[in-house]
Amino acid sequence: xFVADVGSIINPVSHQGQIDGGFVFGLGTAAFEExxxxxxxxxxxxxxxDYKLPTIRDIPPFRTVLIEGRGLHGPFGxxxxxxxxxxxxxAALLNAIANASGVxxxxxxxxxxxxxxxxxx
Numbered sequence: 001x002f003v004a005d006v007g008s009i010i011n012p013v014s015h016q017g018q019i020d021g022g023f024v025f026g027l028g029t030a031a032f033e034e035x036x037x038x039x040x041x042x043x044x045x046x047x048x049x050d051y052k053l054p055t056i057r058d059i060p061p062f063r064t065v066l067i068e069g070r071g072l073h074g075p076f077g078x079x080x081x082x083x084x085x086x087x088x089x090x091a092a093l094l095n096a097i098a099n100a101s102g103v104x105x106x107x108x109x110x111x112x113x114x115x116x117x118x119x120x121x
Contacts, residue, residue, distance in 0.1 A: 001065060002019065004064070004066060006068060006069075006084070007077050008068060009117065015081050019064050019085045022082055022084060022085030023064075023085045023089060027089050029108060030090035032109055034052070041113035044050040064085075068093060087090045092100055093110060100121060102113065104118070
């Protein structure tokens with residue numbers, strides 16, 4: 001479940017698309033996408049075929065709860081929507097893993113191997 005103070009919603013369909021898209025973007029960052037860099041900062045991923053992105057089959061069911069608190073500065077009381085939902089997904093996922101396993105993962109994307117290694121000490 002994703003809960004957000006969104007201000008006044010001017011275009012409900014577009015707004016929900018921004019919230020859903022931001023969630024999927026955040027999920028990709030948290031659990032799929034890994035840009036591998038060498039010590040100089042050069043990208044070493046060989047090609048985009050090995051760069052994992054979430055597909056529709058990877059997205060868990062989720063529900064959004066939108067709280068329409070009145071904004072002060074946006075048009076008609078609107079607030080931002082796009083980046084609102086992508087910044088919290090990784091933190092929520094890592095906190096859930098820490099609560100369930102007792103280990104704190106500090107590197108993204110979170111993978112089974114990283115969880116296993118953290119559990120091993």
